[in-house]
Amino acid sequence: MEIASLDRFEASRGRLASLAYRLLGSATDAEDTVQDAFLRWQAADRERVEVPEAWLTTVVTRLCLDRLRSARARHERAAGVRLPEPLLEGDPMLGPADTVEQRESVSLAVLTLLQRLAPVERAVYVLREAFAYPHAEIAGMLGITESASQQHAHRARVRIATERRRGSDADPASARRIVEEFLAAAVSGRTERLVELLADDATAVSDGAGLARRLLRYETRERVASxxxxxxxxxxxxxxxxxxSPAxxxxLVNGAxxxxxxxxGRVVGAVVFDIGDGVVMSLHGIAATDxxxxxxxxxxxxxxxxxVISAW
Structure with a gap:
């Protein structure tokens, strides 16, 4: 492959990985998908590719849809055994974060909701909300009509808005103070204070360190506090x-x-907080090694x- 074509692909790699991560919820699968796209780019008649960025975006999106429609993916969605893979703040795979929509699209809360959407709905939502593609281009990428793209986007937005409980966003310093106080209450066993720090309809989801047959879900702030x-x-x-004894x-993980x-020196578990209106609205616990x-x-x-605690 000539250097110019290689450089063109590498210039797009980060954006493609960010797109694949949002669609698949897995950094490993996203990297594999981008590598598959690279192999297709190598084999393509590149002189006939008029807009390389659009061509590569289409290939990655369709490869992601193939993965989402696979038997393994359908089984995992039906069984509810996987949470999105958490990413540390500053990871380039998190991609663009210039708008509220872009930041929301990579939050664990929204990534979890995206897993409940049909694959095409998920693709339209991500391409539109996170990458601001017009519906005409999305339709061409997915092989659907522009009207269908608009309908998929509307249904996805309505469902996410309905199921995504949001309060007023806390500034980073305030959110950190709430988490510090929550952690101190949890470690010291002050259950009543934990309840006070939780929203009335707080929820928690845990992967059970990867040992459970399905995700563990908890509702009501009393159960979440326990x-x-x-x-x-x-x-x-x-x-x-x-x-x-871990520290x-x-x-910040996925913006939260x-x-x-x-x-x-190894992260063995992560609990990600969704903060709104001065309280904890949801928790996502991930400890599965993979x-x-x-x-x-x-x-x-x-x-x-x-x-905050040097030896737990």
Whole structure:
């Protein structure tokens, strides 16, 4: 492959990976999809490609749709066994974050809701909301009519707006203070304070460290408070499982504050908070090893802030 064609693809790689991540919810699958697109780019008659960016976006989107329609993906959606893969703030795979819509599209709360949409609805929503493609171009990419693209986008927006409970956004400093107070109450066993810090309709979802047959879901703030108290309570069994007494750090994950448990320089668990109106609206707990690979890669490249709890 000539250098110019290689450079053209590499210039688009980050944007393509960000698109694939939003569609698939997995950094590993996103990287594999972009690599598949590269192989197709190598084999293509590039002289006949009028707009390389549009061609590559179409290829990646259609490869993602193939993955979403696969038997494995359908089984995982039906069983409800996977949460989106969390990404540390600054990871280039998070992609554009210039608008509210772009930032929302990569939040764990919205990525989780996207998993419930039909593949084409998901693709239209991401292309429109996160990448601002006009419906005429989206229709061409997906092989549908412009009217159908508009209808898919409308249905997706309505469903996400209906199921996505949002309060007033907290500024980063206020959100961090809420998380610090929540963590302190959980570790010390002050369940009543935990309840006060949770929204009336708070929810929590956990992957059970990848050991559960399906996602564990909790509703009502009393149940979520009990889960947080049990989850953040240090025990000998938990320390054996993670290989020591981890430090607890607060970091930004998918644009939201999160508590990361770090043992021997490795993130072994993440709890991501959705904050609104001064309270915790939802929690997403991820500890399955295969869902923390990319986050660990980025974590090891940085000098982390001091932990809020040095030995849990």
């Amino acid at each position: 889960l947080a108290r049990a989850g953040f309570k240090p025990t000998p069994a938990k320390r054996r499982w993670v290989g020591g 607890l750090h607060i970091a 504050p999160a508590v990361l448990a770090v043992a021997e 869902r923390l690979v990319r986050l660990n890669q980025v974590w090891r490249q940085r000098e982390p802030d001091a932990p």
